[in-house]
Amino acid sequence: MAVVSQSAMTAQPSVASPKMTARDLNLSYGDNQALFDVNLDIVERQVTALIGPSGCGKSTFLRCMNRMNDTIDGVTIKGEVTLDGRDIYDKRIDVVQLRARIGMVFQKPNPFPKTIYDNVAYGPRIHGLVNSRDELDQIVMTSLERAGLLKEVKDRLQSPATGLSGGQQQRLCIARAVAVSPEVILMDEPCSALDPIATAKVEELIDELRSNYTIVIVTHSMQQAARVSQRTAFFHLGKLVEVGETDQIFTNPKDERTKGYITGRFG
Amino acid sequence: MTDMASLMEDRAAAKVISDNLHKPVDWDSPKIARNIKKRYAAERRFKMYGLSAIALALLALFVLAGSIGSKGYTAFFQTYVQLEVTFDAAEIDPDGTGDPAVIGKANFDGLIKQALRDRFPDVTSRQAKRDLYAIVSGGASYDLRERVMENPGLIGQTRKVWLISGDDFDMLNKGYISADVDEGSRRLNDEEIAWYDSLKSDGAVEKQFHTRFFTNGDSREPELAGIWGAAVGSLYTLMVTLALSFPIGVFAAVYLEEFAPKNRFTTIVEVNINNLAAVPSIVFGLLGLEVYLNVMHLPRSAPVVGGLTLALMTLPTIIIASRAAIKAVPPSIRQAALGLGASPVQTVTHHVLPLAMPGILTGTIIGMAQALGETAPLLMIGMVAFIVDIPGGALDPATVLPVQIYLWADSPERAFVEKTSAAIMVLLAFLVLMNGFAVYLRKKFERKW
Numbered sequence A: 001m002a003v004v005s006q007s008a009m010t011a012q013p014s015v016a017s018p019k020m021t022a023r024d025l026n027l028s029y030g031d032n033q034a035l036f037d038v039n040l041d042i043v044e045r046q047v048t049a050l051i052g053p054s055g056c057g058k059s060t061f062l063r064c065m066n067r068m069n070d071t072i073d074g075v076t077i078k079g080e081v082t083l084d085g086r087d088i089y090d091k092r093i094d095v096v097q098l099r100a101r102i103g104m105v106f107q108k109p110n111p112f113p114k115t116i117y118d119n120v121a122y123g124p125r126i127h128g129l130v131n132s133r134d135e136l137d138q139i140v141m142t143s144l145e146r147a148g149l150l151k152e153v154k155d156r157l158q159s160p161a162t163g164l165s166g167g168q169q170q171r172l173c174i175a176r177a178v179a180v181s182p183e184v185i186l187m188d189e190p191c192s193a194l195d196p197i198a199t200a201k202v203e204e205l206i207d208e209l210r211s212n213y214t215i216v217i218v219t220h221s222m223q224q225a226a227r228v229s230q231r232t233a234f235f236h237l238g239k240l241v242e243v244g245e246t247d248q249i250f251t252n253p254k255d256e257r258t259k260g261y262i263t264g265r266f267g
Numbered sequence B: 001m002t003d004m005a006s007l008m009e010d011r012a013a014a015k016v017i018s019d020n021l022h023k024p025v026d027w028d029s030p031k032i033a034r035n036i037k038k039r040y041a042a043e044r045r046f047k048m049y050g051l052s053a054i055a056l057a058l059l060a061l062f063v064l065a066g067s068i069g070s071k072g073y074t075a076f077f078q079t080y081v082q083l084e085v086t087f088d089a090a091e092i093d094p095d096g097t098g099d100p101a102v103i104g105k106a107n108f109d110g111l112i113k114q115a116l117r118d119r120f121p122d123v124t125s126r127q128a129k130r131d132l133y134a135i136v137s138g139g140a141s142y143d144l145r146e147r148v149m150e151n152p153g154l155i156g157q158t159r160k161v162w163l164i165s166g167d168d169f170d171m172l173n174k175g176y177i178s179a180d181v182d183e184g185s186r187r188l189n190d191e192e193i194a195w196y197d198s199l200k201s202d203g204a205v206e207k208q209f210h211t212r213f214f215t216n217g218d219s220r221e222p223e224l225a226g227i228w229g230a231a232v233g234s235l236y237t238l239m240v241t242l243a244l245s246f247p248i249g250v251f252a253a254v255y256l257e258e259f260a261p262k263n264r265f266t267t268i269v270e271v272n273i274n275n276l277a278a279v280p281s282i283v284f285g286l287l288g289l290e291v292y293l294n295v296m297h298l299p300r301s302a303p304v305v306g307g308l309t310l311a312l313m314t315l316p317t318i319i320i321a322s323r324a325a326i327k328a329v330p331p332s333i334r335q336a337a338l339g340l341g342a343s344p345v346q347t348v349t350h351h352v353l354p355l356a357m358p359g360i361l362t363g364t365i366i367g368m369a370q371a372l373g374e375t376a377p378l379l380m381i382g383m384v385a386f387i388v389d390i391p392g393g394a395l396d397p398a399t400v401l402p403v404q405i406y407l408w409a410d411s412p413e414r415a416f417v418e419k420t421s422a423a424i425m426v427l428l429a430f431l432v433l434m435n436g437f438a439v440y441l442r443k444k445f446e447r448k449w
Helices: A002-012 A058-064 A095-101 A116-128 A133-146 A164-177 A196-209 A224-230 A246-251 A256-263 B002-021 B032-074 B100-104 B108-119 B126-133 B139-152 B167-173 B190-201 B229-260 B266-276 B281-295 B303-327 B331-339 B345-371 B376-380 B401-409 B416-443
Strands: A020-029 A032-042 A047-051 A074-082 A102-105 A182-186 A212-218 A229-234 A239-245 B077-085 B158-166 B205-208
Touching: A002 B077, A020 A058, A032 A058, A047 A224, A058 A182, A058 A212, A058 A229, A095 A102, A095 B416, A102 A164, A102 B331, A116 A133, A116 A164, A116 B345, A164 A182, A164 A196, A164 A256, A164 B167, A164 B331, A196 A212, A196 A224, A196 B401, A212 A224, A229 A246, A229 A256, A229 B376, A239 A246, A239 A256, A239 B229, A246 A256, B032 B416, B077 B167, B100 B139, B108 B126, B108 B139, B108 B401, B126 B190, B139 B281, B167 B190, B167 B416, B190 B205, B229 B303, B229 B345, B229 B416, B266 B303, B281 B303, B281 B376, B303 B345, B303 B376, B331 B345, B345 B416, B401 B416
Parallel strands: A032 A239, A047 A212, A047 A229, A102 A182, A182 A212
Antiparallel strands: A020 A032, A020 A074, A229 A239, B077 B158, B077 B205
């Protein structure tokens, strides 16, 4: 069992009191195995970056963490993912509530074709988090403020969200995720569709959000991983190759493949 | 490490290929010039094909509309004859009671006949008299009765009154019967044409807008036949069809598209739905006849049965259109909703359905327009009956617009030819309205993402 020995050798799964953990996670789409024995801990109130070449399984792993893969036909998942020590794949877990606790921001900004206000208000409304219009207003304002968008949109909350620029739309999506007060926010290449200025704004935002939320971000940009994350995990061919402090991964990688990837020799 | 090695090899191979590709191209060579010329010619040809296709379609539309319009527009006008009618008190209300019941039973037909005899006093033979009476429609006496009931002061007076003419007289006035044809081969003899000329020279013949055509039900007398009975029948039928096929169709589409697992069973369902869309409508008519009339004993000729039958026919159209519309909603919207913790049902009702609505409504209206024009299945369930009354509900016997067209096209009287074309115009107007509504709905609900 070469696979097992390799992951045991390179990955450093255990940290003290992790927010989320993955243990021996295997996932396949039909006959196509996409993840092999992934063991990873996510530290609370830190940014964990998942890096690796295209098709290495980092997005798939991210989508396992709020069970978004459930919606795809023919997926089989083995292993365990926990949130605060509870298995999220347990039959007694309510998926809808789970996804409220673990928010997600997608690669392409995907605001609802509604007003800016309704976009942010949607989550609190469906979960019944508010009792009055004032409370809802309060949540919308706070969320937009946290996403650094309030200044730009406060005069046009009732105009369509699709009229915003790409970067603004992505920050709106972050505001929308923040509005339901999640504990963890998963971000799947949130800046890949944005220009450098919008990217800088989102990165700044991620850094601020870290004080309140646990963030896991998938990124193709190693500079971005270096800039925003405290821990970095390197995936290759469906396996978690190496995980550690971001500084250590970028300056002193233990695995040859990690070294090859971050120095740009392949990927 | 083997990964690394193979990657390096791939890169070397890629470099060899790219070196070969980088030979300079002579963009001014005759071969390239020929190529460009050929491409332009192909583009011009393609444009021509498209233009001629559109021209052909427009021509067909023009010929259709032209032939129907030129034949049918005269049906919107009706010939009226002015006669001097004596509202004889002895005939209408001999005892002077003023009781509407007495007046209502009076012989108004006799009054009109009297007026005709007074106008042409030299007509004596029975046959000639019968011809004379045919100048005025049998329905004119009801008009006269209504007029007197409304204004009893007319009794005892003599007034000039416009009366609706009979269909042959109307045809003559509209120029469909020519005096040049040999007397034996036309509907009116020389004497009748002489009467017409006499009335015409007095200014006692004129065409008026034919409101009866829009307010009456069917009749054996062309001048009294109207489209309203069939229009109301169509309305009730379509209401039943819509009430059934829209909710069932949308729920089926949502389930199949959003919730159903992709397995053999759903594949079979899908294939069957697509097949049903292509089943000839007469088959649905036979099914309706067997199930609704023979087994369930629902009333014959009723819009409710017509609607049930047409709903079966419309369902596949609505399901297919709705599925396409639901499929066209970007998956990112579903993911956004699911990612926020919306349940699958919330995702569908809050996001997918509103976004798919324009497509669903367009499909539904196309299905409805199809149902509006459908004849064959309704023949099977008895909606082809001759029905004079305007239906008062979905359980009353009724006919529908296309069946009315079929019935009139089948009638021998010359005057029904223009009625047929006019009914087609009314049906087409309904279709244009419905399709226009579909475009409006699509524009109204369309949202961009």
